[in-house]
Amino acid sequence: MENMRSRPITSDAPFSLARSLDGSNDFTRETALSVGQANTDSAIIHGENLAVLDSLGDAIKGRVKCVYIDPPYNNAEVYRHYDDRLGRRVWLDRMTHRMRALRETLSSDGSLWVSIDDSELHNLRQIGDDVFQPENFIATVVWNHRKTRENRRPFSTNHEYILCFAKNAEAFKRSRNLLAATPEILSRYKNPDKDPRGAWQSITANVQDGHATKSQFYTLVSPSGRRHEPPKGRCWVYSQAKMESEIRAGRVYFGRDGNAVPRLKKYLSEAKIGIAPSTLWMADEVGTTDSAKKHLLSVLTKEDVFDTPKPEELIQRILHVASNPGDLILDAYLGSGTTASVAMKMGRNFLGIEQGPHIATHCVKRLRAVHDGEGGGISPLVGWEGGSGCAFYSHRSKLTRV
Template structure:
């Protein structure tokens, strides 16, 4: 498969693996009706670090990812500031910042920015999940090649065209652009079938001229495009039940085998007209059956269906009750709702976790809350925003739509959509250099969650982790029991209590014999030889080395 080469790729190729783990720190004062451990999240911080922080809990769990990264038009003035450990890279980045139209290497920098983030998003995406990326013509060709390399070209689903504006711009010199791209990829072939809900416009094409008790229907031709010579096995006489006449097509075969046709007759699925005056029958397809099955999505989202950027601006101004509020090209909630609908068209469930790591004005959360209100779903959102407006615009918008906007015309928005979220910032990195020096000691739960993910790739919520017994058991799976001897206390970590000794090892051995599982023990040190540990069925991982095993 062809790959895309760009300046800096060799330096950032594995950068996502070196990003330090920084635990999420809830901020109750900025949260809104926070509930439990499975709350919606709004995270203020660098999205590269925030995505890494989500891995211990959300790896392989996100069903729908939507991101709206910088389009790199040359007019945005975004800054690439990832802390890549390469002097050559650092010099290159500082020479031209911010990235603008004068930067002849802006495409390389954009690709360097996207590469590690897409790798982490891939780890978070579930096997039956879909990622959607909004982009325009400036980077769509580069993005496709990047996604082909990271997710595989066999997992490309669609280049969805979104009509983001109605009218043409007479300020354009060559062409007036009316559409953007939404690139869609799956994680794996677990996404093999997508059916979305029908809309009212499609339902209006159904009618019931013969008062069929099964409800409204549409009909489809019974005549095959293939000729009799091409499909001789589909040639047989039909009988018009109104006239009793034998019916044959002069040149073409029927669409269905004779045995299937007989089932259609038995189930009264053929439409010959109100008085039997149709020359050939048509097959009835009932609305009730179509609603149950859903319809296949198409790669075109017109403004009438998905909204426009003007609509997104008006929604934002309505929420903030300010016509003067300016935010560049906010997406409309209808666009995001349609994309979520496609992701949910795989499993037909409305409990999707939706992640947006370029959250901007918070449209994704607004869309999720709208959908939950509409159908009683239990969808969750995770927003990440690095800019200073994460609290004043991103989170504030969500607070307002949850609690209600007094002057809104829409009844639901005026009353409030309900819901909650926990506002988080990023804690200090868990690093080898500071781990046992007393600097930035992580909590037991944060360290345990990170160790589990680093060792096994399993995800678990840090806020649900705790030592279940005196020996530090904090998690079990089919094969292993996981133990962590740790307290965020430097004196304790330097004491014998933090060491795996024979007495504790024997208790762990006995527990493992009862469960039939191996024991993995994380501790600052141990007093037992490797041979004895092996005989006991214990795998010892010394802190902080265990942080870098995977």
């Protein structure tokens, strides 16, 4: 068990991240390291994440719409900027405490997304189920993180995972955003009869009769006089009265000659057009570790480059599904600052926590470039032209003075 020594901030005033941090003795604002308009409600904090969350205490509880974390995977590697050799027991203990603390920060419809690979996927799922309860597990996303083949191993590992848990699965389901409909889906909507309501596609007018009421069994008479019975084991989707009013309104289609089996018209303007995110995220859609490194190289120097950055497109998809402009995003393992950069470009507020000194070297440099209108990553996708900013704070837990 880790010992949490910090004194939590408590406040009854309306939430302001900057005010909470400025009002605490545990945090020091480092003006020289702030980015752009540092009074925006976004901040990056140099410190150990559990100690930082403990100091923030009630001030951050229930405020965060989306937590994304990319913790060390415990894969026995040593990277340029951090060590990934904790050993299983220590790693499990650390992740359990952090997942618990991070859950507390979530709003009632908020969600936590966590990157991981095969080494600890099963254990992380168990921790997530314990902390969030199994009914609030949302999905295991498989991310195709590399396109090249690794021939020296028995299998070439070409994917990682992202686990998603919600504070409350029902609330998350109601508030999460759909992905944009593909051109293929949009092309199904046409307007062959020049309907003034615009493009439509036809969908079935009958349903399985398992939960039907008596009013859904009748002979449907088309305007041409042709009589239609529902197919065996099925009934009409509407009662007779409702179906007749839909026919009068021109919302039922009987084929080009008016004699075909009736179908309903589903209008593009009324359709909740968008697709539920699938659990398979391909490299061509959301980038790879290599594409993320190449992007970083265009912002930082070769010496600065980070070993394990995530591509901006991957984080964009998460933030798109799980949040809206103005929401607060939290990344407690900020690394090279990908989540903060993407949040900035997508108009979200953010809190980033990182214990390594690269928060001052990499993240600040990167976020200043973003503020100045950096054009890589998701910039062309969101029309990013620069602006925004964040304040920089040191927490008293920080390991290295910056």
